[in-house]
Amino acid sequence: MFxxxxxxxSAILLSAVRLSAQPAIGDGMVDMNSASxxxxxxxxxxxxxxxxxxxxxxxxxxxxxxxxFMGSAFLVDTQQSGPRGGDKLYSPxxxxxxxxxxxxxxxxFETVLMLSLEPATITDRRYPLLFQTGETAYGAPLVxxxxxxxxxxxxxxxxxxxxxxxxxxxxxxxxVGDPALGPVAYPHRASAMELPQSTLSHHWQDSTHIADDxxxxxxxxxxxxxxxxxxxxxxxxxxxxxxxxxxINSWSTRLWFLPSKNWAAQVSLGRIxxxxxxxxxxxxxxxxxxxxxxxxxxxxxxxxxIWGRIHGTATRRDLNSYLAESVLPIRSKNFVTGRFELVDxxxxxxxxxxxxxxxxxxxxxxxxxxxxTIGYTRDIDLLRYVETGLGVNFxxxxxxxxxxxxxxxxxxxxxxxxxxxxxSPS
Amino acid sequence: MRYLYxxxxxxxxxxxxxxxxxxxxxxxxxMCGAKPHNMMMxxxxxxxxxxxxxxxxxxxxxxxxxxxxxxxxxxxxxxYAAQKVKVTGTYDEKTKMIKVASIEPLDP
Numbered sequence: 001m002f003x004x005x006x007x008x009x010s011a012i013l014l015s016a017v018r019l020s021a022q023p024a025i026g027d028g029m030v031d032m033n034s035a036s037x038x039x040x041x042x043x044x045x046x047x048x049x050x051x052x053x054x055x056x057x058x059x060x061x062x063x064x065x066x067x068x069f070m071g072s073a074f075l076v077d078t079q080q081s082g083p084r085g086g087d088k089l090y091s092p093x094x095x096x097x098x099x100x101x102x103x104x105x106x107x108x109f110e111t112v113l114m115l116s117l118e119p120a121t122i123t124d125r126r127y128p129l130l131f132q133t134g135e136t137a138y139g140a141p142l143v144x145x146x147x148x149x150x151x152x153x154x155x156x157x158x159x160x161x162x163x164x165x166x167x168x169x170x171x172x173x174x175x176v177g178d179p180a181l182g183p184v185a186y187p188h189r190a191s192a193m194e195l196p197q198s199t200l201s202h203h204w205q206d207s208t209h210i211a212d213d214x215x216x217x218x219x220x221x222x223x224x225x226x227x228x229x230x231x232x233x234x235x236x237x238x239x240x241x242x243x244x245x246x247x248i249n250s251w252s253t254r255l256w257f258l259p260s261k262n263w264a265a266q267v268s269l270g271r272i273x274x275x276x277x278x279x280x281x282x283x284x285x286x287x288x289x290x291x292x293x294x295x296x297x298x299x300x301x302x303x304x305x306i307w308g309r310i311h312g313t314a315t316r317r318d319l320n321s322y323l324a325e326s327v328l329p330i331r332s333k334n335f336v337t338g339r340f341e342l343v344d345x346x347x348x349x350x351x352x353x354x355x356x357x358x359x360x361x362x363x364x365x366x367x368x369x370x371x372x373t374i375g376y377t378r379d380i381d382l383l384r385y386v387e388t389g390l391g392v393n394f395x396x397x398x399x400x401x402x403x404x405x406x407x408x409x410x411x412x413x414x415x416x417x418x419x420x421x422x423x424s425p426s
Numbered sequence: 427m428r429y430l431y432x433x434x435x436x437x438x439x440x441x442x443x444x445x446x447x448x449x450x451x452x453x454x455x456x457m458c459g460a461k462p463h464n465m466m467m468x469x470x471x472x473x474x475x476x477x478x479x480x481x482x483x484x485x486x487x488x489x490x491x492x493x494x495x496x497x498x499x500x501x502x503x504x505x506y507a508a509q510k511v512k513v514t515g516t517y518d519e520k521t522k523m524i525k526v527a528s529i530e531p532l533d534p
Contacts, residue, residue, distance in 0.1 A: 033467060037481060
Protein backbone atom coordinates (compact mmCIF):
# COMPACT_ATOMS: atom_id res chain seq x y z
CA MET A 1 0.00 0.00 0.00
CA PHE A 2 2.67 2.47 1.04
CA UNK A 3 4.95 1.51 -1.82
CA UNK A 4 2.14 2.32 -4.24
CA UNK A 5 1.56 5.64 -2.53
CA UNK A 6 5.26 6.40 -2.76
CA UNK A 7 5.26 5.63 -6.47
CA UNK A 8 2.30 7.96 -6.97
CA UNK A 9 3.94 10.76 -5.03
CA SER A 10 7.14 10.32 -7.02
CA ALA A 11 5.21 10.53 -10.27
CA ILE A 12 3.39 13.67 -9.11
CA LEU A 13 6.63 15.26 -7.93
CA LEU A 14 8.42 14.46 -11.18
CA SER A 15 5.50 15.92 -13.15
CA ALA A 16 5.60 19.07 -11.06
CA VAL A 17 9.35 19.46 -11.48
CA ARG A 18 9.04 18.90 -15.22
CA LEU A 19 6.26 21.46 -15.50
CA SER A 20 8.04 24.05 -13.42
CA ALA A 21 11.22 23.62 -15.44
CA GLN A 22 9.52 24.96 -18.55
CA PRO A 23 8.93 28.69 -18.58
CA ALA A 24 5.56 30.07 -19.47
CA ILE A 25 5.47 31.80 -22.83
CA GLY A 26 2.38 33.87 -22.26
CA ASP A 27 -1.14 33.88 -20.92
CA GLY A 28 -3.96 31.68 -22.08
CA MET A 29 -4.12 28.26 -23.59
CA VAL A 30 -2.13 26.93 -26.53
CA ASP A 31 -2.25 24.18 -29.09
CA MET A 32 -5.75 22.94 -28.39
CA ASN A 33 -8.32 21.05 -30.43
CA SER A 34 -11.93 19.96 -29.95
CA ALA A 35 -10.87 17.10 -27.68
CA SER A 36 -8.93 19.54 -25.48
CA UNK A 37 -11.91 21.88 -25.23
CA UNK A 38 -14.11 18.95 -24.25
CA UNK A 39 -11.77 18.18 -21.35
CA UNK A 40 -11.83 21.80 -20.20
CA UNK A 41 -15.56 21.60 -19.61
CA UNK A 42 -15.40 18.54 -17.36
CA UNK A 43 -15.49 18.97 -13.62
CA UNK A 44 -14.93 16.25 -11.02
CA UNK A 45 -14.16 13.04 -12.93
CA UNK A 46 -16.25 13.19 -16.09
CA UNK A 47 -19.19 15.08 -14.54
CA UNK A 48 -20.21 18.44 -15.96
CA UNK A 49 -21.53 21.72 -14.67
CA UNK A 50 -23.44 23.78 -17.26
CA UNK A 51 -20.91 24.99 -19.86
CA UNK A 52 -21.94 28.61 -19.26
CA UNK A 53 -20.54 28.49 -15.72
CA UNK A 54 -17.29 30.47 -15.63
CA UNK A 55 -15.28 27.99 -13.59
CA UNK A 56 -13.06 29.99 -11.21
CA UNK A 57 -9.50 28.99 -12.01
CA UNK A 58 -6.05 30.00 -12.99
CA UNK A 59 -4.89 28.96 -16.45
CA UNK A 60 -1.33 28.92 -17.68
CA UNK A 61 0.64 27.02 -20.24
CA UNK A 62 4.09 25.54 -19.89
CA UNK A 63 5.44 24.75 -23.30
CA UNK A 64 2.58 22.90 -24.97
CA UNK A 65 1.01 21.78 -21.71
CA UNK A 66 -2.10 23.70 -20.71
CA UNK A 67 -2.56 23.77 -16.97
CA UNK A 68 -5.52 24.73 -14.83
CA PHE A 69 -5.58 25.30 -11.08
CA MET A 70 -8.75 25.40 -9.04
CA GLY A 71 -9.00 25.58 -5.30
CA SER A 72 -11.26 26.45 -2.44
CA ALA A 73 -10.80 26.66 1.32
CA PHE A 74 -13.16 27.65 4.09
CA LEU A 75 -12.44 28.36 7.73
CA VAL A 76 -15.74 27.65 9.45
CA ASP A 77 -17.07 28.07 12.95
CA THR A 78 -20.23 26.00 13.40
CA GLN A 79 -22.70 26.20 16.25
CA GLN A 80 -25.64 23.81 16.55
CA SER A 81 -28.53 23.54 19.00
CA GLY A 82 -30.15 20.60 20.73
CA PRO A 83 -28.90 17.55 22.63
CA ARG A 84 -27.05 16.22 19.57
CA GLY A 85 -25.74 19.50 18.20
CA GLY A 86 -22.04 20.30 18.30
CA ASP A 87 -19.68 23.25 17.92
CA LYS A 88 -16.38 23.29 16.11
CA LEU A 89 -13.82 25.32 14.18
CA TYR A 90 -12.76 23.42 11.06
CA SER A 91 -11.60 23.90 7.49
CA PRO A 92 -12.92 22.08 4.42
CA UNK A 93 -10.58 22.63 1.47
CA UNK A 94 -9.32 21.24 -1.84
CA UNK A 95 -6.90 22.09 -4.62
CA UNK A 96 -7.17 20.68 -8.12
CA UNK A 97 -4.43 20.88 -10.72
CA UNK A 98 -4.68 19.56 -14.24
CA UNK A 99 -2.30 19.45 -17.18
CA UNK A 100 -3.56 18.89 -20.73
CA UNK A 101 -1.65 18.15 -23.92
CA UNK A 102 -2.88 17.61 -27.44
CA UNK A 103 -2.28 14.13 -28.88
CA UNK A 104 -2.23 14.33 -32.67
CA UNK A 105 -4.82 16.31 -34.59
CA UNK A 106 -7.88 14.84 -32.89
CA UNK A 107 -6.83 13.58 -29.46
CA UNK A 108 -6.01 15.10 -26.08
CA PHE A 109 -4.57 13.79 -22.83
CA GLU A 110 -5.08 15.24 -19.39
CA THR A 111 -3.91 14.31 -15.93
CA VAL A 112 -5.73 15.63 -12.88
CA LEU A 113 -4.57 15.71 -9.28
CA MET A 114 -6.81 16.85 -6.47
CA LEU A 115 -5.54 17.26 -2.93
CA SER A 116 -7.18 18.16 0.36
CA LEU A 117 -5.69 18.93 3.76
CA GLU A 118 -8.94 18.03 5.49
CA PRO A 119 -7.40 15.03 7.31
CA ALA A 120 -5.41 17.68 9.23
CA THR A 121 -7.80 20.63 9.20
CA ILE A 122 -10.87 18.62 10.27
CA THR A 123 -9.70 17.25 13.57
CA ASP A 124 -11.08 14.19 15.34
CA ARG A 125 -12.08 12.68 11.97
CA ARG A 126 -15.33 14.66 11.76
CA TYR A 127 -17.10 17.98 11.95
CA PRO A 128 -20.56 18.35 13.49
CA LEU A 129 -23.46 18.35 11.05
CA LEU A 130 -26.89 17.59 12.46
CA PHE A 131 -28.59 14.56 10.88
CA GLN A 132 -25.55 13.70 8.74
CA THR A 133 -24.63 10.02 8.44
CA GLY A 134 -22.14 7.96 6.45
CA GLU A 135 -18.67 6.41 6.91
CA THR A 136 -16.92 5.90 10.24
CA ALA A 137 -14.65 7.50 12.84
CA TYR A 138 -12.66 5.47 15.38
CA GLY A 139 -14.49 2.32 14.31
CA ALA A 140 -18.00 3.67 14.91
CA PRO A 141 -20.51 4.94 12.35
CA LEU A 142 -20.57 8.72 12.00
CA VAL A 143 -23.90 10.19 13.10
CA UNK A 144 -24.62 13.92 13.22
CA UNK A 145 -21.17 14.42 11.78
CA UNK A 146 -19.45 14.66 8.41
CA UNK A 147 -16.19 12.92 7.56
CA UNK A 148 -13.15 14.74 6.12
CA UNK A 149 -12.13 14.04 2.54
CA UNK A 150 -8.97 12.16 1.67
CA UNK A 151 -5.62 13.88 1.18
CA UNK A 152 -5.61 12.58 -2.39
CA UNK A 153 -9.18 13.30 -3.44
CA UNK A 154 -8.43 12.54 -7.06
CA UNK A 155 -5.71 11.29 -9.33
CA UNK A 156 -6.92 10.58 -12.83
CA UNK A 157 -5.92 10.38 -16.46
CA UNK A 158 -8.20 11.31 -19.36
CA UNK A 159 -7.85 10.61 -23.05
CA UNK A 160 -10.37 12.07 -25.47
CA UNK A 161 -10.60 11.62 -29.22
CA UNK A 162 -12.74 13.51 -31.71
CA UNK A 163 -14.39 10.92 -33.93
CA UNK A 164 -16.31 13.47 -35.98
CA UNK A 165 -17.37 17.09 -35.69
CA UNK A 166 -19.87 16.45 -32.89
CA UNK A 167 -18.75 13.05 -31.57
CA UNK A 168 -16.06 12.63 -28.93
CA UNK A 169 -14.84 9.49 -27.19
CA UNK A 170 -13.73 9.88 -23.57
CA UNK A 171 -11.64 7.37 -21.60
CA UNK A 172 -10.81 7.97 -17.94
CA UNK A 173 -8.70 5.94 -15.56
CA UNK A 174 -8.27 7.04 -11.97
CA UNK A 175 -6.54 5.27 -9.08
CA VAL A 176 -8.68 7.73 -7.08
CA GLY A 177 -11.51 9.33 -8.97
CA ASP A 178 -15.16 9.97 -9.65
CA PRO A 179 -17.14 7.32 -11.56
CA ALA A 180 -20.12 8.10 -13.78
CA LEU A 181 -22.68 8.16 -10.99
CA GLY A 182 -24.64 11.16 -9.72
CA PRO A 183 -24.38 14.88 -10.33
CA VAL A 184 -21.21 16.95 -9.98
CA ALA A 185 -20.20 16.36 -6.36
CA TYR A 186 -21.09 19.22 -4.00
CA PRO A 187 -17.52 20.57 -3.46
CA HIS A 188 -17.29 21.22 -7.21
CA ARG A 189 -20.90 22.06 -8.01
CA ALA A 190 -21.55 25.58 -9.31
CA SER A 191 -24.68 25.99 -7.18
CA ALA A 192 -22.92 24.91 -3.96
CA MET A 193 -19.90 27.20 -4.13
CA GLU A 194 -20.89 29.38 -1.17
CA LEU A 195 -21.85 26.61 1.24
CA PRO A 196 -18.91 25.08 3.12
CA GLN A 197 -20.80 22.25 4.78
CA SER A 198 -21.76 18.97 3.15
CA THR A 199 -25.22 18.12 1.89
CA LEU A 200 -27.24 15.73 4.07
CA SER A 201 -27.92 13.73 0.91
CA HIS A 202 -24.21 13.31 0.12
CA HIS A 203 -24.35 9.52 0.55
CA TRP A 204 -27.54 9.33 -1.50
CA GLN A 205 -26.30 11.35 -4.47
CA ASP A 206 -22.61 12.09 -4.94
CA SER A 207 -20.50 10.31 -2.29
CA THR A 208 -18.71 8.20 -4.92
CA HIS A 209 -16.72 11.26 -5.98
CA ILE A 210 -13.78 9.71 -4.13
CA ALA A 211 -13.71 6.09 -5.29
CA ASP A 212 -10.77 3.80 -5.92
CA ASP A 213 -9.69 2.27 -9.21
CA UNK A 214 -12.17 3.94 -11.52
CA UNK A 215 -12.40 3.20 -15.22
CA UNK A 216 -14.91 5.17 -17.31
CA UNK A 217 -15.66 5.06 -21.01
CA UNK A 218 -17.95 7.61 -22.57
CA UNK A 219 -19.19 8.87 -25.88
CA UNK A 220 -20.49 12.35 -26.44
CA UNK A 221 -22.58 13.09 -29.50
CA UNK A 222 -24.34 16.38 -30.02
CA UNK A 223 -26.30 17.21 -26.90
CA UNK A 224 -25.94 13.77 -25.30
CA UNK A 225 -23.16 12.03 -23.42
CA UNK A 226 -23.37 8.38 -22.37
CA UNK A 227 -20.89 6.89 -19.89
CA UNK A 228 -20.23 3.63 -18.09
CA UNK A 229 -17.86 3.01 -15.18
CA UNK A 230 -16.34 0.18 -13.20
CA UNK A 231 -14.85 0.95 -9.79
CA UNK A 232 -14.12 -0.34 -6.30
CA UNK A 233 -17.22 0.30 -4.23
CA UNK A 234 -15.97 0.70 -0.65
CA UNK A 235 -16.08 4.16 0.89
CA UNK A 236 -12.65 5.50 1.92
CA UNK A 237 -11.20 4.10 5.15
CA UNK A 238 -10.38 6.19 8.19
CA UNK A 239 -6.72 6.69 7.29
CA UNK A 240 -7.33 9.64 4.98
CA UNK A 241 -3.66 10.11 4.07
CA UNK A 242 -3.20 6.99 1.95
CA UNK A 243 -4.34 5.79 -1.45
CA UNK A 244 -6.36 2.60 -1.15
CA UNK A 245 -7.05 0.00 -3.77
CA UNK A 246 -9.38 -2.91 -4.41
CA UNK A 247 -11.00 -5.03 -7.06
CA ILE A 248 -13.37 -3.41 -9.53
CA ASN A 249 -16.59 -4.76 -8.06
CA SER A 250 -19.08 -1.96 -8.76
CA TRP A 251 -20.53 -0.40 -11.90
CA SER A 252 -22.51 2.60 -12.97
CA THR A 253 -23.90 4.24 -16.06
CA ARG A 254 -24.92 7.84 -16.66
CA LEU A 255 -26.65 9.74 -19.45
CA TRP A 256 -26.15 13.50 -19.77
CA PHE A 257 -28.40 15.81 -21.73
CA LEU A 258 -26.87 19.21 -22.46
CA PRO A 259 -29.51 21.16 -24.39
CA SER A 260 -27.64 24.47 -24.25
CA LYS A 261 -24.70 26.12 -22.53
CA ASN A 262 -26.98 27.05 -19.65
CA TRP A 263 -28.42 23.65 -18.84
CA ALA A 264 -27.07 20.24 -17.85
CA ALA A 265 -29.16 17.23 -16.84
CA GLN A 266 -28.22 13.69 -15.97
CA VAL A 267 -29.75 10.39 -14.95
CA SER A 268 -27.55 7.66 -13.54
CA LEU A 269 -27.72 4.23 -12.02
CA GLY A 270 -25.10 2.22 -10.19
CA ARG A 271 -24.58 -0.82 -8.02
CA ILE A 272 -22.03 -0.17 -5.29
CA UNK A 273 -20.51 -3.23 -3.64
CA UNK A 274 -20.47 -3.02 0.18
CA UNK A 275 -19.94 0.75 0.42
CA UNK A 276 -20.15 1.05 4.21
CA UNK A 277 -17.63 -0.94 6.26
CA UNK A 278 -19.99 -1.58 9.17
CA UNK A 279 -23.17 -2.20 7.19
CA UNK A 280 -23.88 -5.42 5.34
CA UNK A 281 -24.93 -5.60 1.72
CA UNK A 282 -24.63 -3.60 -1.47
CA UNK A 283 -26.34 -0.43 -2.54
CA UNK A 284 -28.22 0.33 -5.73
CA UNK A 285 -28.15 4.07 -6.31
CA UNK A 286 -30.33 5.98 -8.77
CA UNK A 287 -29.99 9.71 -9.33
CA UNK A 288 -31.39 12.39 -11.59
CA UNK A 289 -30.46 16.05 -11.61
CA UNK A 290 -31.02 19.29 -13.46
CA UNK A 291 -28.54 22.16 -13.33
CA UNK A 292 -28.87 25.70 -14.64
CA UNK A 293 -26.37 28.55 -14.90
CA UNK A 294 -27.16 32.02 -16.17
CA UNK A 295 -24.25 34.43 -16.57
CA UNK A 296 -25.07 37.89 -15.21
CA UNK A 297 -23.04 41.05 -15.23
CA UNK A 298 -22.40 40.41 -11.52
CA UNK A 299 -21.32 36.78 -11.93
CA UNK A 300 -23.23 33.60 -12.64
CA UNK A 301 -26.49 32.50 -11.09
CA UNK A 302 -26.43 28.73 -10.67
CA UNK A 303 -29.11 26.35 -9.45
CA UNK A 304 -29.57 22.60 -9.10
CA UNK A 305 -32.41 20.18 -8.50
CA ILE A 306 -31.25 16.69 -7.50
CA TRP A 307 -32.96 13.45 -6.61
CA GLY A 308 -31.10 10.44 -5.30
CA ARG A 309 -32.39 7.09 -4.12
CA ILE A 310 -30.51 4.25 -2.49
CA HIS A 311 -31.75 0.70 -2.20
CA GLY A 312 -29.97 -1.42 0.39
CA THR A 313 -29.75 -5.05 -0.67
CA ALA A 314 -29.45 -6.14 2.99
CA THR A 315 -32.18 -3.92 4.48
CA ARG A 316 -34.34 -3.97 1.32
CA ARG A 317 -35.21 -0.37 2.05
CA ASP A 318 -35.59 2.38 -0.54
CA LEU A 319 -34.43 5.71 0.83
CA ASN A 320 -35.01 8.91 -1.13
CA SER A 321 -33.38 12.31 -1.06
CA TYR A 322 -34.37 15.58 -2.73
CA LEU A 323 -32.23 18.69 -3.00
CA ALA A 324 -32.75 22.21 -4.35
CA GLU A 325 -29.81 24.58 -4.26
CA SER A 326 -28.98 28.00 -5.68
CA VAL A 327 -26.43 30.80 -5.51
CA LEU A 328 -27.15 34.28 -6.83
CA PRO A 329 -24.42 36.92 -7.17
CA ILE A 330 -25.54 40.49 -6.57
CA ARG A 331 -23.37 43.42 -7.67
CA SER A 332 -20.32 41.14 -8.03
CA LYS A 333 -19.34 41.07 -4.37
CA ASN A 334 -22.44 39.65 -2.71
CA PHE A 335 -23.74 36.10 -2.89
CA VAL A 336 -27.11 34.94 -1.63
CA THR A 337 -27.40 31.19 -1.43
CA GLY A 338 -29.82 28.53 -0.27
CA ARG A 339 -30.13 24.78 -0.03
CA PHE A 340 -33.29 22.84 0.80
CA GLU A 341 -33.18 19.08 1.34
CA LEU A 342 -35.49 16.24 2.24
CA VAL A 343 -33.70 13.00 3.10
CA ASP A 344 -34.91 9.64 4.39
CA UNK A 345 -32.51 8.55 7.15
CA UNK A 346 -32.50 5.08 8.71
CA UNK A 347 -29.17 5.23 10.52
CA UNK A 348 -29.53 8.14 12.95
CA UNK A 349 -29.57 5.78 15.95
CA UNK A 350 -27.17 3.16 14.70
CA UNK A 351 -24.87 3.83 17.69
CA UNK A 352 -27.77 3.44 20.17
CA UNK A 353 -29.23 0.02 19.48
CA UNK A 354 -31.83 0.10 22.27
CA UNK A 355 -33.23 3.42 21.10
CA UNK A 356 -33.17 2.22 17.50
CA UNK A 357 -35.13 -0.93 18.37
CA UNK A 358 -37.62 1.00 20.46
CA UNK A 359 -38.23 3.55 17.68
CA UNK A 360 -38.46 0.74 15.15
CA UNK A 361 -41.27 -0.84 17.14
CA UNK A 362 -43.20 2.35 17.84
CA UNK A 363 -42.56 4.46 14.73
CA UNK A 364 -40.55 2.68 12.08
CA UNK A 365 -37.00 2.56 10.83
CA UNK A 366 -36.89 5.60 8.57
CA UNK A 367 -37.16 9.29 9.41
CA UNK A 368 -37.68 11.99 6.80
CA UNK A 369 -35.47 14.94 7.69
CA UNK A 370 -35.83 18.40 6.15
CA UNK A 371 -32.88 20.80 6.14
CA UNK A 372 -33.41 24.41 5.07
CA THR A 373 -30.33 26.58 4.72
CA ILE A 374 -29.97 30.20 3.66
CA GLY A 375 -26.68 32.03 3.47
CA TYR A 376 -24.88 35.18 2.46
CA THR A 377 -21.25 35.85 1.49
CA ARG A 378 -19.60 39.23 1.00
CA ASP A 379 -16.41 39.36 -1.03
CA ILE A 380 -13.56 41.44 0.31
CA ASP A 381 -10.63 42.34 -1.91
CA LEU A 382 -7.50 41.07 -0.20
CA LEU A 383 -5.52 39.05 -2.71
CA ARG A 384 -5.23 39.30 -6.48
CA TYR A 385 -5.48 35.58 -7.25
CA VAL A 386 -7.75 34.61 -4.37
CA GLU A 387 -11.41 35.54 -4.11
CA THR A 388 -11.84 36.12 -0.41
CA GLY A 389 -15.21 36.37 1.27
CA LEU A 390 -16.86 36.53 4.68
CA GLY A 391 -19.99 34.46 4.96
CA VAL A 392 -22.70 33.20 7.20
CA ASN A 393 -25.45 30.64 6.82
CA PHE A 394 -28.28 29.41 8.96
CA UNK A 395 -30.09 26.06 8.88
CA UNK A 396 -33.34 24.93 10.40
CA UNK A 397 -34.63 21.39 10.31
CA UNK A 398 -37.92 19.53 10.19
CA UNK A 399 -38.14 16.07 11.76
CA UNK A 400 -40.75 13.53 12.84
CA UNK A 401 -42.21 13.98 16.31
CA UNK A 402 -40.90 10.55 17.31
CA UNK A 403 -37.29 11.75 17.38
CA UNK A 404 -37.78 15.27 18.76
CA UNK A 405 -36.91 13.88 22.19
CA UNK A 406 -33.39 13.25 20.91
CA UNK A 407 -32.87 16.34 18.76
CA UNK A 408 -35.11 18.96 20.35
CA UNK A 409 -38.29 20.25 18.81
CA UNK A 410 -36.64 22.89 16.60
CA UNK A 411 -32.96 22.16 16.03
CA UNK A 412 -31.00 24.90 14.26
CA UNK A 413 -27.42 25.41 13.12
CA UNK A 414 -25.32 28.39 12.15
CA UNK A 415 -21.99 28.75 10.36
CA UNK A 416 -19.71 31.76 10.16
CA UNK A 417 -16.83 31.43 7.73
CA UNK A 418 -14.05 32.94 5.68
CA UNK A 419 -13.86 31.65 2.12
CA UNK A 420 -10.80 31.59 -0.13
CA UNK A 421 -11.11 30.59 -3.78
CA UNK A 422 -8.52 30.71 -6.57
CA UNK A 423 -9.53 33.02 -9.40
CA SER A 424 -8.21 34.53 -12.55
CA PRO A 425 -7.14 38.15 -11.94
CA SER A 426 -9.04 39.15 -15.09
CA MET B 427 -48.05 68.73 -13.11
CA ARG B 428 -44.65 70.36 -12.68
CA TYR B 429 -43.32 67.11 -11.22
CA LEU B 430 -44.70 65.18 -14.20
CA TYR B 431 -42.83 67.42 -16.64
CA UNK B 432 -39.69 67.08 -14.56
CA UNK B 433 -39.99 63.28 -14.58
CA UNK B 434 -40.56 63.23 -18.35
CA UNK B 435 -37.53 65.49 -18.85
CA UNK B 436 -35.34 63.25 -16.70
CA UNK B 437 -36.58 60.16 -18.54
CA UNK B 438 -35.80 61.80 -21.87
CA UNK B 439 -32.32 62.68 -20.68
CA UNK B 440 -31.81 59.10 -19.52
CA UNK B 441 -32.88 57.72 -22.92
CA UNK B 442 -30.59 60.23 -24.61
CA UNK B 443 -27.68 59.06 -22.44
CA UNK B 444 -27.79 55.60 -24.07
CA UNK B 445 -27.26 56.83 -27.62
CA UNK B 446 -26.94 54.42 -30.49
CA UNK B 447 -23.34 54.15 -31.66
CA UNK B 448 -21.41 52.30 -34.32
CA UNK B 449 -18.44 50.10 -33.44
CA UNK B 450 -16.08 48.42 -35.86
CA UNK B 451 -13.82 45.51 -35.08
CA UNK B 452 -13.34 41.78 -35.36
CA UNK B 453 -15.65 39.17 -33.87
CA UNK B 454 -13.61 37.25 -31.31
CA UNK B 455 -14.31 35.35 -28.10
CA UNK B 456 -13.68 36.25 -24.47
CA MET B 457 -11.17 33.41 -24.07
CA CYS B 458 -8.67 34.32 -26.79
CA GLY B 459 -9.64 37.98 -26.86
CA ALA B 460 -6.90 39.82 -28.69
CA LYS B 461 -4.47 36.92 -28.61
CA PRO B 462 -3.79 35.17 -31.92
CA HIS B 463 -6.18 32.29 -32.46
CA ASN B 464 -3.56 30.24 -34.30
CA MET B 465 -1.59 30.05 -31.05
CA MET B 466 -4.47 28.25 -29.40
CA MET B 467 -5.56 26.13 -32.35
CA UNK B 468 -2.88 26.03 -34.97
CA UNK B 469 -4.51 23.39 -37.19
CA UNK B 470 -7.80 25.24 -37.42
CA UNK B 471 -8.97 28.46 -38.99
CA UNK B 472 -9.43 31.52 -36.79
CA UNK B 473 -13.20 31.28 -37.13
CA UNK B 474 -13.10 27.62 -36.01
CA UNK B 475 -11.19 28.67 -32.89
CA UNK B 476 -13.70 31.39 -32.03
CA UNK B 477 -16.65 29.06 -32.51
CA UNK B 478 -14.92 26.37 -30.43
CA UNK B 479 -14.15 28.73 -27.55
CA UNK B 480 -17.75 29.90 -27.18
CA UNK B 481 -18.92 26.33 -26.57
CA UNK B 482 -17.61 26.71 -23.01
CA UNK B 483 -18.19 29.56 -20.57
CA UNK B 484 -16.78 32.10 -23.02
CA UNK B 485 -18.85 34.34 -25.27
CA UNK B 486 -18.64 36.20 -28.55
CA UNK B 487 -17.11 39.66 -28.24
CA UNK B 488 -15.92 42.51 -30.43
CA UNK B 489 -12.21 43.21 -30.68
CA UNK B 490 -12.20 46.97 -31.17
CA UNK B 491 -8.55 47.96 -31.38
CA UNK B 492 -7.19 46.52 -28.15
CA UNK B 493 -10.57 46.53 -26.36
CA UNK B 494 -12.61 43.37 -25.92
CA UNK B 495 -16.28 44.36 -25.69
CA UNK B 496 -18.96 41.83 -24.82
CA UNK B 497 -22.00 41.58 -27.10
CA UNK B 498 -25.59 41.09 -26.00
CA UNK B 499 -26.43 39.19 -29.19
CA UNK B 500 -24.77 35.76 -29.12
CA UNK B 501 -26.43 34.33 -32.26
CA UNK B 502 -25.57 36.72 -35.08
CA UNK B 503 -21.79 36.82 -34.33
CA UNK B 504 -21.57 33.08 -35.08
CA UNK B 505 -21.98 33.94 -38.77
CA TYR B 506 -19.12 36.42 -38.66
CA ALA B 507 -16.61 34.70 -36.36
CA ALA B 508 -13.10 36.16 -36.86
CA GLN B 509 -14.46 38.60 -39.49
CA LYS B 510 -14.40 42.38 -39.51
CA VAL B 511 -17.85 43.78 -38.73
CA LYS B 512 -19.80 46.92 -37.97
CA VAL B 513 -21.86 46.67 -34.80
CA THR B 514 -24.65 49.15 -34.18
CA GLY B 515 -26.00 49.43 -30.67
CA THR B 516 -25.78 51.09 -27.28
CA TYR B 517 -22.84 50.64 -24.94
CA ASP B 518 -23.68 50.00 -21.30
CA GLU B 519 -20.84 51.27 -19.14
CA LYS B 520 -22.13 49.31 -16.14
CA THR B 521 -22.09 45.90 -17.79
CA LYS B 522 -19.28 46.78 -20.27
CA MET B 523 -21.47 45.33 -23.01
CA ILE B 524 -22.91 46.50 -26.31
CA LYS B 525 -26.64 46.01 -26.55
CA VAL B 526 -26.65 45.02 -30.19
CA ALA B 527 -29.12 46.44 -32.70
CA SER B 528 -27.41 45.03 -35.77
CA ILE B 529 -24.19 43.42 -36.95
CA GLU B 530 -23.05 43.77 -40.54
CA PRO B 531 -19.93 42.37 -42.19
CA LEU B 532 -17.40 44.82 -43.54
CA ASP B 533 -15.47 44.18 -46.69
CA PRO B 534 -12.04 42.74 -45.95
